[in-house]
Each structure stands twice: as C-alpha cells, then as structure tokens.
Amino acid sequence: MIAVDAVLYALIGGGALLCLVRLVRGPSLLDRVVATDTLLVIIAAGLAVHAALVRDPTLVPVLVVVSLLAFVGSVSVARYVGGMLLRASTDDGRDVGLPVAAEEREGRS
Amino acid sequence: MTAFADVLAYACLVAGATLCLTAGLGLVRFPDVLSRMHAGTKPQVLGVLLVMVGAAIRLDGWANAWMLLLVAAFQLLTAPVSAHLISRVAYRRRHVRRDLLLVDELRGAEAQDDAHRGDEPGDAPPERDGAGRAGV
Numbered sequence: 001m002i003a004v005d006a007v008l009y010a011l012i013g014g015g016a017l018l019c020l021v022r023l024v025r026g027p028s029l030l031d032r033v034v035a036t037d038t039l040l041v042i043i044a045a046g047l048a049v050h051a052a053l054v055r056d057p058t059l060v061p062v063l064v065v066v067s068l069l070a071f072v073g074s075v076s077v078a079r080y081v082g083g084m085l086l087r088a089s090t091d092d093g094r095d096v097g098l099p100v101a102a103e104e105r106e107g108r109s
Numbered sequence: 110m111t112a113f114a115d116v117l118a119y120a121c122l123v124a125g126a127t128l129c130l131t132a133g134l135g136l137v138r139f140p141d142v143l144s145r146m147h148a149g150t151k152p153q154v155l156g157v158l159l160v161m162v163g164a165a166i167r168l169d170g171w172a173n174a175w176m177l178l179l180v181a182a183f184q185l186l187t188a189p190v191s192a193h194l195i196s197r198v199a200y201r202r203r204h205v206r207r208d209l210l211l212v213d214e215l216r217g218a219e220a221q222d223d224a225h226r227g228d229e230p231g232d233a234p235p236e237r238d239g240a241g242r243a244g245v
Binding site: 033079 | 131146
C-alpha cells in the first residue's frame with residue numbers, strides 16, 4: 001500500500017502546486033480569490049488523507065477550522081473587491097457610498 | 110471484511126485526490142474567472158465528500174465520523190454561497206470574457222464592453238453606450 005500512499009500524496013500535492021501557479025499568475029484579484037479558496041480546500045483534503053493513511057484522528061478538528069476559514073476568507077475578499085471604487089470620495093467631500101451595480105447603470109443609460 | 114473496507118477507503122481517497130488534481134489543472138488552463146471557478150468547486154464538493162468518506166472508513170469511532178460529516182455538510186452548504194458571491198462580483202466588475210459566453214441573461218441591450226480588461230472599479234463607466242459614443 002506504500003505505492004498507493006505515494007500516489008495519493010502526489011495527486012494532492014500536484015493539485016496544490018497548480019493552485020499556487022494560478023495564485024501567482026492570476027491576472028486579477030478574483031482569480032486569486034478562487035485559487036486561494038481551492039488551495040485551502042485541497043489542503044483540507046490533504047490533511048484528511050494524511051489522517052486516514054496513518055489512522056491518526058488528531059487532525060480531524062483541524063479540518064473543520066480550515067474549511068470554515070476558506071469560506072470566510074473567500075466571501076470577505078469577494079465583498080471587498082465588489083466595493084472597490086474608482087474614486088474614494090465625491091468632489092464636495094461626501095462619501096460616495098456603495099457603487100451602482102453594472103446592471104442598474106446599464107438599465108438607466 | 111477489513112480488507113474490503115480498506116480497499117473501499119483507498120478507492121474513495123484516490124478518487125478524491127484525483128479530483129483535487131483536476132481542480133488544479135482546470136484553474137491553470139481555463140480562460141476566465143467563471144470557468145476557473147467551475148473547475149475550482151469540483152474538489153470543494155465531490156472531492157472533499159469522497160475524501161471524507163474514505164477517511165471515515167479508515168478512522169474508526171463514531172466521533173471522528175460525525176466530525177468528518179460536519180466538514181462535508183459544511184462544504185455542501187458554503188460552496189454555493191461563495192460561488193454566487195464571487196460570480197456576481199466578477200460580472201459586476203466586468204471580469205467576464207463576453208466573447209466566450211453563449212447566453213448572457215444579465216446583459217443590458219444598449220450598453221456593452223468591447224474588450225475584456227480584467228479588474229475594473231465598481232463605478233467605472235461602460236466602454237460603449239447605446240448611441241455608439243465611446244465612454245470615458
């Protein structure tokens with residue numbers, strides 16, 4: 001079964017490395033968000049595979065934390081990217097508030 | 110019986126790990142955010158589910174099985190939420206390759222973009238409006 005263990009670790013490590021490639025190369029912030037989300041899920045899967053292979057249940061609570069962290073991180077960064085604006089304030093010093101959604105802007109013009 | 114359970118667990122683990130590799134390949138190869146997200150959510154649901162089943166077979170004891178089931182259920186609940194948020198933000202920031210879309214139900218009739226540029230701020234004007242004037 002040692003060969004199967006090596007194949008398992010190689011598959012998960014390859015997936016994580018390809019996610020890292022996208023994380024480095026990703027042309028925009030949202031690509032990096034998707035890559036980070038996937039990378040954390042793959043890390044959780046790798047921890048589960050390790051726990052299953054060595055029959056060590058100590059790592060199981062870590063899985064819950066990692067999956068929670070992946071969700072919260074991707075959602076918060078996505079909200080942050082959605083709120084990024086061209087100008088930080090209007091000319092008379094007021095805060096511009098939330099941006100108009102592209103769909104609404106297209107409907108009005 | 111234990112040999113059969115081991116073989117079943119190894120099959121589940123190998124299938125889940127293969128899905129993880131598939132997700133990495135899709136993330137590198139696919140052209141824009143929406144298709145990359147389509148590739149990236151595969152390990153998030155099916156791969157994690159298979160890995161959790163395999164680990165629950167290998168680790169004996171109901172406490173571990175329940176906690177792994179909690180992780181799997183949590184992935185099933187949160188994957189659609191984060192995918193919806195990311196895709197909505199990607200569409201609003203015009204981070205979509207419109208030439209690759211077959212159906213675009215959110216597209217307005219009059220305002221459209223010519224080029225795929227990647228990150229744009231939320232209040233950036235459309236590149237071309239209905240009268241054919243170039244935007245700012």
